[in-house]
Amino acid sequence: MVGVPNLTRADAVAAVRNPLAFIAGRWTPTPRTVRRSALAALVMSVAIVVTGGAVRLTGSGLGCPTWPKCTEDSLTTTSAMGVHGVIEFGNRMLTYVLCAAVGWAIVAARSEKPRRPGLTRLGWAQFWVVMGNAVLGGIVVLVGLNPYTVAAHFLLSSALIAVATVMWQRTREGDGAPRPVVGKAVRQLVWFLVAASVLLIAVGTVVTGSGPHAGDSSEVERMPLDWETVSKLHAVLAWIVVTLTFALWFVLRAVDAPKEPSDRTRDLFLILLAQGVIGYVQYFTDLPELLVGLHMFGSGLVWIGVLRVLLALRERPDVLGPVDLPGPAAEMTAGTRG
Numbered sequence: 001m002v003g004v005p006n007l008t009r010a011d012a013v014a015a016v017r018n019p020l021a022f023i024a025g026r027w028t029p030t031p032r033t034v035r036r037s038a039l040a041a042l043v044m045s046v047a048i049v050v051t052g053g054a055v056r057l058t059g060s061g062l063g064c065p066t067w068p069k070c071t072e073d074s075l076t077t078t079s080a081m082g083v084h085g086v087i088e089f090g091n092r093m094l095t096y097v098l099c100a101a102v103g104w105a106i107v108a109a110r111s112e113k114p115r116r117p118g119l120t121r122l123g124w125a126q127f128w129v130v131m132g133n134a135v136l137g138g139i140v141v142l143v144g145l146n147p148y149t150v151a152a153h154f155l156l157s158s159a160l161i162a163v164a165t166v167m168w169q170r171t172r173e174g175d176g177a178p179r180p181v182v183g184k185a186v187r188q189l190v191w192f193l194v195a196a197s198v199l200l201i202a203v204g205t206v207v208t209g210s211g212p213h214a215g216d217s218s219e220v221e222r223m224p225l226d227w228e229t230v231s232k233l234h235a236v237l238a239w240i241v242v243t244l245t246f247a248l249w250f251v252l253r254a255v256d257a258p259k260e261p262s263d264r265t266r267d268l269f270l271i272l273l274a275q276g277v278i279g280y281v282q283y284f285t286d287l288p289e290l291l292v293g294l295h296m297f298g299s300g301l302v303w304i305g306v307l308r309v310l311l312a313l314r315e316r317p318d319v320l321g322p323v324d325l326p327g328p329a330a331e332m333t334a335g336t337r338g
Contacts, residue, residue: 063088
């Protein structure tokens with residue numbers, strides 16, 4: 001058995017001053033642990049979008065009518081607020097689970113040896129996006145579910161998914177300079193795909209903001225646009241994204257590109273087909289809540305799929321550098337060098 005080192009007063013002071021450095025000096029996670037922590041943060045970033053959609057689709061957006069408290073007199077929901085209060089307050093509590101997942105990713109990235117500052121920065125970027133979106137979520141409640149703030153709330157959640165996806169990918173790469181694995185023309189085509197996907201997501205928020213699911217049973221402001229016209233524009237953009245994806249897959253096969261970009265493009269194409277089926281079925285069945293929720297989940301998967309295609313266009317080799325060793329090991333190494 002390995003004895004537990006005594007915690008001295010100096011250790012306690014160091015832990016308070018810089019807890020991440022204190023943990024990093026005493027724990028070295030395996031690469032698999034770091035990958036899992038990044039994946040957990042990504043999964044939670046999608047989950048919070050789905051539960052936020054459930055709040056909207058059940059008309060619970062004002063289940064807690066104020067923020068940061070649930071009511072003027074209570075931090076939590078009360079029995080008088082019914083199921084809508086439970087759903088809205090539950091979604092707020094899930095933010096803490098998201099913070100825990102992001103915190104684990106930050107700690108694991110900071111503790112990995114050798115140090116990977118870029119990976120740690122991606123973890124902190126997620127943290128600040130989560131904090132910003134939590135504040136924006138409070139503003140959404142305080143302004144009575146204004147559709148423009150709701151749209152911004154969803155777009156910031158999409159930004160969180162983007163950062164989480166990049167971090168997850170980076171945990172499986174080295175820290176060398178990125179090297180493209182396909183030609184410039186292919187990379188430009190992918191950037192067109194990314195731009196079209198961003199526009200598709202943005203217009204999707206307008207569809208929601210002008211559609212029938214206002215987020216609460218009370219009179220809620222809607223975007224002054226014709227919902228069917230915006231929905232048709234959304235469908236056209238979806239077909240553009242599908243077409244670009246199929247064209248990219250065909251080009252990658254034609255130029256005999258590496259297997260990974262081709263496989264990820266194929267996966268994206270399949271996700272888009274499933275998302276398209278759900279979209280058309282919900283449109284012609286008067287937007288049942290379950291299908292709308294699945295469509296929101298699918299939008300997260302589409303965005304992740306697009307980003308994975310983009311990230312597959314380059315490779316990053318390992319870079320050998322100095323390894324940060326815990327205290328005793330570092331002293332032994334210094335002794336051998338002396």
